[in-house]
Amino acid sequence: MKLTGAEIFVECLKREGVEIIFGYPGGAVLPMYDEIFKKNYFRHILVRHEQAALHAANGYARASGKCGVALVTSGPGATNAVTGLADSLADSIPTVCFSGQVPTHLIGNDAFQEADTVGITRSATKHNFLVKRVEDLALTIRQAFHIATTGRPGPVLVDIPKDVATASCEFRYPEQVEMRSYKPVTRGHQGQIRRAVKMMLAAKRPVFYTGGAINGARGSAELLTKLVRRLGFPITNTLMGLGGFPYDDEHFLGMLGMHGTYEANMAVSHCDLLIAIGARFDDRVTGKIEAFAPEAKVIHVDVDPSSISKNVHAHLPIVGDVKVVLGQMLEALDAARGEPNAEALKVWWHQINEWRERDCLHFEQDMDGPIKPQYVIKRLHELTRGEAIIATEVGQHQMWAAQHYGFRQPHRWLTSGGLGTMGYGFPAAIGAQIARPDATVIDIAGDASIQMNIQELSTAMQHKTPVIIAILNNSYMGMVRQWQEMFYESRYSHSYCDSLPDFVQLAEAYGGVGMRVERPGDVDAAIEKALANRDTFTVIDFIVTKEENVYPMVPAGAALNEMVLA
Amino acid sequence: MRHVITVLVENEFGVLTRIAGLFSARGYNIESLNVAPSSDPTMSRMTLVTRGDEHVIEQIKKQLNKLIPVIKTEDLTRQEHMEREMVLVKVQARDATRAEVLRMADVFRAKVVDVAEASYTLELTGKSKKLDAFLRMLAPLGIIEMTRTGPVGMRRGSEGFTVGD
Numbered sequence: 187m188k189l190t191g192a193e194i195f196v197e198c199l200k201r202e203g204v205e206i207i208f209g210y211p212g213g214a215v216l217p218m219y220d221e222i223f224k225k226n227y228f229r230h231i232l233v234r235h236e237q238a239a240l241h242a243a244n245g246y247a248r249a250s251g252k253c254g255v256a257l258v259t260s261g262p263g264a265t266n267a268v269t270g271l272a273d274s275l276a277d278s279i280p281t282v283c284f285s286g287q288v289p290t291h292l293i294g295n296d297a298f299q300e301a302d303t304v305g306i307t308r309s310a311t312k313h314n315f316l317v318k319r320v321e322d323l324a325l326t327i328r329q330a331f332h333i334a335t336t337g338r339p340g341p342v343l344v345d346i347p348k349d350v351a352t353a354s355c356e357f358r359y360p361e362q363v364e365m366r367s368y369k370p371v372t373r374g375h376q377g378q379i380r381r382a383v384k385m386m387l388a389a390k391r392p393v394f395y396t397g398g399a400i401n402g403a404r405g406s407a408e409l410l411t412k413l414v415r416r417l418g419f420p421i422t423n424t425l426m427g428l429g430g431f432p433y434d435d436e437h438f439l440g441m442l443g444m445h446g447t448y449e450a451n452m453a454v455s456h457c458d459l460l461i462a463i464g465a466r467f468d469d470r471v472t473g474k475i476e477a478f479a480p481e482a483k484v485i486h487v488d489v490d491p492s493s494i495s496k497n498v499h500a501h502l503p504i505v506g507d508v509k510v511v512l513g514q515m516l517e518a519l520d521a522a523r524g525e526p527n528a529e530a531l532k533v534w535w536h537q538i539n540e541w542r543e544r545d546c547l548h549f550e551q552d553m554d555g556p557i558k559p560q561y562v563i564k565r566l567h568e569l570t571r572g573e574a575i576i577a578t579e580v581g582q583h584q585m586w587a588a589q590h591y592g593f594r595q596p597h598r599w600l601t602s603g604g605l606g607t608m609g610y611g612f613p614a615a616i617g618a619q620i621a622r623p624d625a626t627v628i629d630i631a632g633d634a635s636i637q638m639n640i641q642e643l644s645t646a647m648q649h650k651t652p653v654i655i656a657i658l659n660n661s662y663m664g665m666v667r668q669w670q671e672m673f674y675e676s677r678y679s680h681s682y683c684d685s686l687p688d689f690v691q692l693a694e695a696y697g698g699v700g701m702r703v704e705r706p707g708d709v710d711a712a713i714e715k716a717l718a719n720r721d722t723f724t725v726i727d728f729i730v731t732k733e734e735n736v737y738p739m740v741p742a743g744a745a746l747n748e749m750v751l752a
Numbered sequence: 753m754r755h756v757i758t759v760l761v762e763n764e765f766g767v768l769t770r771i772a773g774l775f776s777a778r779g780y781n782i783e784s785l786n787v788a789p790s791s792d793p794t795m796s797r798m799t800l801v802t803r804g805d806e807h808v809i810e811q812i813k814k815q816l817n818k819l820i821p822v823i824k825t826e827d828l829t830r831q832e833h834m835e836r837e838m839v840l841v842k843v844q845a846r847d848a849t850r851a852e853v854l855r856m857a858d859v860f861r862a863k864v865v866d867v868a869e870a871s872y873t874l875e876l877t878g879k880s881k882k883l884d885a886f887l888r889m890l891a892p893l894g895i896i897e898m899t900r901t902g903p904v905g906m907r908r909g910s911e912g913f914t915v916g917d
């Protein structure tokens with residue numbers, strides 16, 4: 187059967203199991219939009235800016251476990267998408283973005299709305315394609331989804347010239363994708379697994395350090411929890427890994443790194459075995475690299491060989507998928523029939539519990555004083571029983587959310603870790619709400635970040651996503667202000683948020699519910715009202731203490747055990 | 753240390769840019785890069801010369817392998833291998849020096865590929881070091897222009913470098 191490129195596009199997406207796409211139309215993608223209209227195979231979520239389409243696809247992917255899909259037009263549509271692509275690349279989130287392109291005979295001609303999209307997005311994607319012949323389209327789409335969702339997940343862009351979308355050819359869907367140049371390893375080397383288990387059983391001061399991969403690979407969190415409890419070792423998560431292990435389990439030390447807990451950073455600094463699983467030793471985690479886990483042997487499990495021994499030497503590398511490798515470890519542990527060193531662990535836990543007694547995240551809320559940002563997060567946790575899907579923007583509020591929300595389950599934490607993109611959280615929350623219509627989805631935001639994609643209030647309204655936006659309004663770009671206070675003698679150069687809009691009126695102008703909360707005693711009622719509103723989005727403008735700082739903090743370039751506690 | 757890395761890639765649009773982009777984006781050093789179709793027309797073979805300590809070279813190899821169209825890489829420096837490079841060099845050759853240029857060509861077993869009134873163009877193939885020496889000897893005679901291919905290489909012995917292994 188002969189189909190046009192645009193028809194092939196929708197047929198292929200249907201066969202990939204795509205149910206939702208986020209997009210914004212324009213001249214070069216009109217053939218695809220016409221097919222979307224005619225066939226109605228999947229739901230299209232119209233955003234208000236292409237960057238938001240990519241963030242929403244990212245949020246959708248994280249919350250659903252499926253590949254996020256976006257569709258944008260040529261030129262400005264594609265360039266607007268770049269930040270969203272780079273964000274998904276940095277955090278390894280599976281997304282496929284389709285972009286329109288000028289007709290092939292005009293490429294290179296400085297045509298209207300032409301951009302060298304493949305050139306511009308090359309380093310912002312895991313891979314990208316320019317489809318030059320309609321005959322190549324089906325296979326390219328198949329490969330795009332395959333590449334995005336396997337190995338180390340990431341964004342893939344497919345650039346489709348308008349004449350390719352309108353030309354026709356015989357359509358045959360490639361059932362199999364076999365790429366001789368791309369074959370990610372999933373199973374860990376059995377000998378390495380046995381050696382790893384041996385090292386674990388011999389360790390005196392072990393720590394698990396797990397990352398974003400546990401939130402990405404469905405089913406891996408259960409295995410991780412089993413392994414950790416079985417061994418009785420302490421565990422810390424990266425920012426990306428939160429939810430990978432229940433926060434209220436006694437083995438959990440909290441997050442490590444720049445704004446990690448005292449106990450997590452001290453444990454890593456003193457451990458003799460560091461078991462890194464799907465984490466990439468980011469500089470926000472290691473601090474001064476020479477002083478990172480100086481006494482430890484390192485086991486590193488990662489599907490991407492280039493992550494291993496990139497920043498910190500791995501004594502025992504294991505290339506493979508976290509879920510598969512965790513399964514292999516559990517089996518090898520059974521087969522080994524040894525037990526962990528109970529004596530040594532007792533001493534180790536004793537030490538860790540001493541560190542814990544510092545209670546480094548402690549804060550006091552004076553019920554007659556101004557609202558502390560941490561208090562709002564605590565109340566959000568309590569009133570949602572730690573089960574909401576939490577998105578964040580970037581800044582202090584993001585760190586407080588990471589420190590104080592307390593995640594019980596995986597796939598409920600959407601934050602821009604690698605790129606640190608202000609404006610990520612709200613569209614990501616919309617994407618997650620589309621994936622999980624019945625869930626409570628909250629974007630914890632700052633007054634500066636929320637303005638970076640505020641136009642998406644219109645998207646939230648149109649698609650009836652009851653996302654809650656909790657603005658921790660300190661009238662500052664708080665994170666920037668904190669650095670200026672600490673490292674630039676409090677010269678607050680351009681970090682004050684002047685001319686803030688009235689967020690309550692703004693919410694109402696877009697058709698949603700807006701509330702302002704200025705007293706600690708009113709926090710709960712506002713949250714409860716927001717949770718009850720399933721008809722529209724809700725914006726809560728929490729007026730919080732202006733110059734609160736995030737602690738603990740490891741100053742950039744310092745060692746983890748040189749953290750500032752308050 | 754200097755490393756010679758062979759890379760088999762899918763013969764498709766944009767591969768060269770991906771490789772070059774990788775080196776510039778990650779700040780790796782690239783001394784020379786040679787690309788041409790291989791015996792299988794669906795693949796190209798590259799020879800890449802780079803410098804770095806063990807850690808950097810390890811990352812370069814991993815990053816190359818991570819590029820989707822890269823099929824396979826091999827660090828020739830770790831094996832018994834051969835390397836050859838070619839140079840075309842146009843040298844001034846007037847009355848007094850004409851014979852001297854030819855004598856140099858003879859010593860290095862270079863070929864004369866073009867003769868003009870005031871110049872000879874010579875072609876020499878060999879290890880890069882030999883080419884360096886040749887050019888050094890010619891320099892006093894007056895090099896008008898020169899172009900080198902950068903080395904290509906392969907391992908010694910009867911084993912090939914193919915997709916299969």
Ligand SMILES: Cc1cc2nc3c(=O)[nH]c(=O)nc-3n(C[C@H](O)[C@H](O)[C@H](O)COP(=O)(O)OP(=O)(O)OC[C@H]3O[C@@H](n4cnc5c(N)ncnc54)[C@H](O)[C@@H]3O)c2cc1C
Nearest residue numbers: 397398399424425443444445464466489507508603604606
């Ligand atoms: C303001 C700000 C402050 C920050 N402060 C901190 C901080 O204090 N502490 C902190 O931890 N982070 C912090 N970050 C985040 C930090 O920048 C990094 O994003 C984060 O540490 C990376 O997390 P990760 O190591 O889990 O890696 P990810 O980016 O989640 O990468 C996952 C790793 O696992 C691998 N992988 C992926 N899928 C699989 C699979 N299925 N199987 C096997 N391997 C897989 C990947 O190859 C990669 O190496 C901060 C960010 C911001 C914006």
Ligand SMILES: Cc1ncc(C[n+]2csc(CCOP(=O)(O)OP(=O)(O)O)c2C)c(N)n1
Nearest residue numbers: 581582583606608632633634635663664665
């Ligand atoms: C797109 C983008 N621009 C700039 C930055 C740098 N930056 C990091 S945090 C921050 C301030 C965020 O302020 P706000 O959203 O009010 O959050 P707060 O820190 O006050 O909680 C800025 C400007 C960034 N991360 N992203």
